[in-house]
Amino acid sequence: MSQLQDKFGRRFHYLRLSVTDVCNFKCTYCLPDGYRPDGRAQFLGLNEIENLVGAFSEVGTQKIRITGGEPTMRKDFTDIIRVVADNDKIKTIATTTNGYRLEKNAKDWYDAGLRRINVSMDSLDPRMFYQITGQNKFDEVMRGVDAALEAGFERVKINAVLLKGLNDTDLPRFLHWIKSTPIDLRFIELMETGLGRDYFKAHHLAGADIRTKLVEDGWSLDTPAADDGPAQNFSRDDHKGRIGLIMPYDKHFCASCNRLRVSAKGKLHLCLFTENGVDLRDLLQHQDQRAELVERLHGQLATKKETHFLHDGITGVTQHLASIGG
Template identity: 35%
Template structure:
């Protein structure tokens, strides 16, 4: 969370529930079979349960996932599961409450840990925990995070620190996949690679005797652009075909101006065809104007 806080997008600029479902249906009828609700923070929407219910009923959708900060999740999750939420990612960059408060500028570490346990209790398997590793801040906690997988069906996902506006990115803060891997394998020598799906963004590993798994998301040092099939629709209706690309096209505006589904599909198709073979690399990304991740979502 930036020190100055976040300027919230005015409600009229955000997609309504009906617009979210309408656009989601366009993607699902075009072959998308997984939707992930991210943020900002999806659990603060008052209609999040109804959105989940309507999305989960889309014919052809196989997976409805959510990435959340976990603050309000524990009390909402039973209903969200009833509404068809099939997968959970919880963002947590530190296991130390004081560091958590420094990073997020609020209390709530215990609530996040309770949300992880609540998700496990409700049968989510695995519960994915996303940890962005930053040198000098939480790189000393890597093995503590791995320990979470010992007794619980948790998939800890270590994410390389990525450059976005507002996060004060510096290459010196980047802890590479190679470095993280060696830190883990030094303590957990029986770390074994699992078979990844061709479109996985993560390199996945298992430790003998551990209930959960460990993954590394290597966006900066070993990008996975060749297998990337992800598209992102922002809360304001802008459409991005690459998380790291500045290019956006509005689907909200033509939808509100009366564009029919075929017209919207043509806009989507044209944007997808402009998707580059790979992102520009970490140093060029760092110099490219892009929205802060807190506004992009995820």
């Protein structure tokens, strides 16, 4: 079957699959009041996930990132990894986690088929980490990062959301860490969502400012890899780690879009912003529905917009990033 492609020529081989919107952290930029359930949660089950992954694999998806909320809060998280890994068309399985279960489970997840892991760590100052996340788990998460490196993951990344007035003085600490540690550090520019306009105005820091500092300090822009998407990656010969910048307000950010999102309740989202999502769940119950599901995916790609319109102050319907996996 033909690969998913939109009318702007962008091809989509990367699926971010949310398996829960529950999270046990209270990050100020995402869930400042903590997770608040909306009725009884009925997240995708293993059979639905298997059927979803099967359909996406037939239309060119080769990489799946399991997201949340906090995906590892699912008791069957290891089983979810196995379900995805059982599809031999999926070449890369990744997850994004706050790391609270990583120390104890890194090896088991690797053995199940997980190969790449992103750990959210917005500060290397334990006090600031607590202020941002609402959890006093800095040491636990750091031990989790060490466990991931020891388990042999192909790539360990650290995600840090840039926050003016909070972690914007942490850059020297991060640079010192990756001088001798082979991890990819990714600074993510704060995005405005429906619940965070005042927070955005108070704490937004342009990623371009960090990029200027890196170039002045001798960091070189790497040639993009096929699955880098919109990230701009920088390296230096005297550092084992790399730095990546994700800058959604950069003029050409959407030009390299290669990912789609499915929420924990089975809605397809063509973008983090601008639209309500399209329900797929009615076509996830049986394998014999796959042709119809694939047809729906192709039909929705024809409606994908060229950009997210964040530059115009339009944040769409997304209230917080935990709702559809960031």
